Amino acid sequence: MIRTLIFLASLFFINICSAEESKPVTLNVIKTSITVDGKKSEVYDIVQDNGQEGYEGVKGQNFDVLLKNKTNVPVAIHWHGLILPNNQDGVAYITQLPIPPGKSQHYFFPLVQSGTYWMHSHYKLFEQQLMSAPLIINNPNDLYPNYKSITVMLQDFSFTSPDKIFANLKKSSKEKMASMHMDHDMNMSEPDLNDVDYDAFLANRHTLSKPEIIQVSARQKIRLRVINASAATNFWVNTGKLEGALIAVDGNNIKPIKNHKFQVAIAQRLDILLSIPNKKGTYPILAQVEGTKKQTGILLVTPDTKIVLPSKLATSDAPALNDDQERQIHPLNSVVTKPVTKTLHYTLEGNMSDYVWTINKEIWPHVTPLKISKGDQVEMVYTNNSGMSHPMHLHGHVFQVTRIDGKPITNGPLHDTILVMPHSSKTIVFNADNPGIWPMHCHVLYHMEAGMMTTTNYTNYPAPSFYTKMISPQK
Numbered sequence: 258m259i260r261t262l263i264f265l266a267s268l269f270f271i272n273i274c275s276a277e278e279s280k281p282v283t284l285n286v287i288k289t290s291i292t293v294d295g296k297k298s299e300v301y302d303i304v305q306d307n308g309q310e311g312y313e314g315v316k317g318q319n320f321d322v323l324l325k326n327k328t329n330v331p332v333a334i335h336w337h338g339l340i341l342p343n344n345q346d347g348v349a350y351i352t353q354l355p356i357p358p359g360k361s362q363h364y365f366f367p368l369v370q371s372g373t374y375w376m377h378s379h380y381k382l383f384e385q386q387l388m389s390a391p392l393i394i395n396n397p398n399d400l401y402p403n404y405k406s407i408t409v410m411l412q413d414f415s416f417t418s419p420d421k422i423f424a425n426l427k428k429s430s431k432e433k434m435a436s437m438h439m440d441h442d443m444n445m446s447e448p449d450l451n452d453v454d455y456d457a458f459l460a461n462r463h464t465l466s467k468p469e470i471i472q473v474s475a476r477q478k479i480r481l482r483v484i485n486a487s488a489a490t491n492f493w494v495n496t497g498k499l500e501g502a503l504i505a506v507d508g509n510n511i512k513p514i515k516n517h518k519f520q521v522a523i524a525q526r527l528d529i530l531l532s533i534p535n536k537k538g539t540y541p542i543l544a545q546v547e548g549t550k551k552q553t554g555i556l557l558v559t560p561d562t563k564i565v566l567p568s569k570l571a572t573s574d575a576p577a578l579n580d581d582q583e584r585q586i587h588p589l590n591s592v593v594t595k596p597v598t599k600t601l602h603y604t605l606e607g608n609m610s611d612y613v614w615t616i617n618k619e620i621w622p623h624v625t626p627l628k629i630s631k632g633d634q635v636e637m638v639y640t641n642n643s644g645m646s647h648p649m650h651l652h653g654h655v656f657q658v659t660r661i662d663g664k665p666i667t668n669g670p671l672h673d674t675i676l677v678m679p680h681s682s683k684t685i686v687f688n689a690d691n692p693g694i695w696p697m698h699c700h701v702l703y704h705m706e707a708g709m710m711t712t713t714n715y716t717n718y719p720a721p722s723f724y725t726k727m728i729s730p731q732k
């Protein structure tokens with residue numbers, strides 16, 4: 258009798274679990290407000306019904322998400338860094354039409370990776386208004402179990418609307434060019450590292466005047482998941498007194514690199530292990546904007562500790578990001594498995610008289626996409642002829658860096674986004690194993706808006722009509 262009851266109870270339990278597993282997670286794109294340094298601002302967010310921001314899943318299970326547009330604007334949300342079927346990629350007018358206000362769209366595909374990813378708007382300039390959230394995929398066989406996971410999402414913020422920011426960029430670029438023509442003595446110096454003057458930098462939607470405070474305990478082991486969700490800002494992550502061990506980049510495990518400062522380019526992610534010492538304290542995790550003193554961050558705090566807020570300004574300017582960290586990163590797995598069968602060249606340039614940014618001198622959507630075939634071992638050579646760095650992102654694939662400035666590197670980093678330094682080149686390699694029309698673009702939101710975008714197309718992949726209607730050869 259008892260056995261029967263246990264049996265029936267277990268059936269009931271299994272039923273509940275499987276019923277829950279088959280139900281999609283709802284992600285609501287919402288309009289909300291945040292207070293930045295005492296001033297209120299309307300922004301967006303992507304939250305579950307229970308209020309949790311973003312998505313957390315498990316490798317081997319399905320990404321089963323009902324995306325609801327609860328805003329009053331059309332939206333498209335891209336799952337950044339995920340290997341997924343092309344029509345699930347969430348890019349407006351390339352892989353799908355925007356979702357109208359009040360409508361929803363179902364996404365369903367297996368999660369074949371694990372690690373730290375993110376989701377963000379891939380339509381208009383809504384990403385600048387914080388239409389983004391973390392996307393974490395746990396690994397049932399994690400190399401680092403029993404670490405407390407803490408996500409730090411970095412964003413740049415302005416009270417000015419992104420449309421106005423973009424208009425200002427175009428205007429000031431024109432004015433700068435005009436003054437250069439008038440004044441021949443003027444030094445034709447490199448453009449600024451940061452061409453947008455932001456009002457604030459956010460870590461989990463807070464500035465350092467009221468940072469997020471996360472309770473930790475002495476001797477606790479922490480896995481920090483840093484996501485650079487900025488529209489146009491590269492950061493140096495500073496773990497302060499705590500020594501960090503960088504163990505994954507863009508979701509890919511690497512041989513650990515111990516340091517206190519780590520570079521994170523726009524759209525990239527870092528997983529950093531930390532160990533809280535066996536004593537009380539406040540442990541700030543800071544992120545400093547390259548080329549400035551400006552910083553943001555969170556506080557890790559042990560119980561009964563008097564909290565001292567770090568300054569919003571560091572004592573000295575952070576340098577520009579460089580390739581030092583890239584040269585140190587060695588992944589645990591490689592994607593370079595066979596000789597290159599196809600090489601594609603992409604030149605990155607800017608025409609500042611009209612604030613236009615180009616790939617192969619083409620301005621999106623007036624492009625003739627380069628083609629690859631399934632089974633190719635593809636090499637892409639990015640040559641940056643401009644004075645700004647460009648975080649280049651290829652959708653739907655993980656690639657490996659094989660050369661920096663033409664010099665081969667052995668077992669280079671795996672990425673979905675790489676920072677191509679000014680007047681520099683990077684070569685990447687990947688297996689063409691995921692047919693589609695794949696967006697490939699600069700992840701500086703305003704560079705993308707100003708034309709620095711194309712697609713890499715698999716031969717024989719049927720392009721959707723909304724895509725073929727939109728792109729047209731260079732005029």
Ligand SMILES: [Cu+2]
Nearest residue numbers: 647699701704
């Ligand atoms: Cu760019």
